[in-house]
Amino acid sequence: MSTYTRNNVLSMTVLAIALATAGCSDRSTTPQDTASTAPAAPAADHGALDAAPADAQTGADEHAAHATAGVPALPATPWASDAPLREGMRRMHQAVVTLGHAENGHLDATQTTAAAQQVQDAANYMITNCKLAPEPDAALHGVLATLMTGAAAIKGDPANTTPVASMRDAVALYPRMFEDAAWKTDTAPAE
Template sequence: MLPRTILSMSTLALAGALLAAPAMAQSAAHHDHAAHAPQDAQVKAPAQRWATDAPLRAGMRNLREATETLNHYEMGHLDDTQRDNAVEKIDAAIKDMFANCKLKPEADAALHGLLAKFIAGANAARAGKFGKAELAPMQDALAQYPQLFDDRDWGKPAH
């Protein structure tokens, strides 16, 4: 588990790299979480799934709901305002997970590999360029999550 100051620096480095902020240069002191897993890569499942904490479980549920909304948007069932609301939900979920999840380094790296897919999808939607090609990696990340993390309530319907 990383101390909060190192985690905060890492979170800022990841957010800057993934949100394509060209002015932000990574220093050698920052650990580049974006390098853990390319957006289209499958994260290798551990021998035993990693433990979850409440912020991770809540964040992943919010990402699942937002992804379902974007799926409906991609099919033409929703308008741009609803798309933008889903993007805001993704942004908030990821920000909360970065701030509050306390995971072992291997689990943290795997999580960042998944979150990169949601960040890329949200950025595409924000730019008005969201379609099946952007949705598929997000759906893939949702499918990978229960293979990597022990979330006993993942398959249960939301209340």
């Protein structure tokens, strides 16, 4: 990634986080009634980012930069998923479920911050390991941006769980965007 692109990505990330922490990221529309075009994707080989933490953060910044792009358009037919995407989204789902407990006042600040960190860890795992075609990769950027921006806001103020609702909506987009036959079974609540 060029220095120019990195600087633009960093600027967009700062803007996205500032908007989220200022309460400007209100997502009052549902994924079903929002239709926007997914941003154009750079090369979708996130494996090229290496596994080093700094490189994973660069990838995270790239995904977070798409936060202002809005909810991606849903494909006519779900895109193929790869194993890292499926694993990462299961981790993401569990972290967002845990943050739901914070919404109800069942977690303290340390637990809430830890759950928000799990969201960021799941995103970094996907950024480092997923290899998707450009169009689904670009759409995934929008989903991950919402999740990562929400996690950053919650880590900044664990008492404010407002971002959890938009994070839950972002996770709900995943099975509508990507093929994942075991999603409902793997993410069903325990009885």
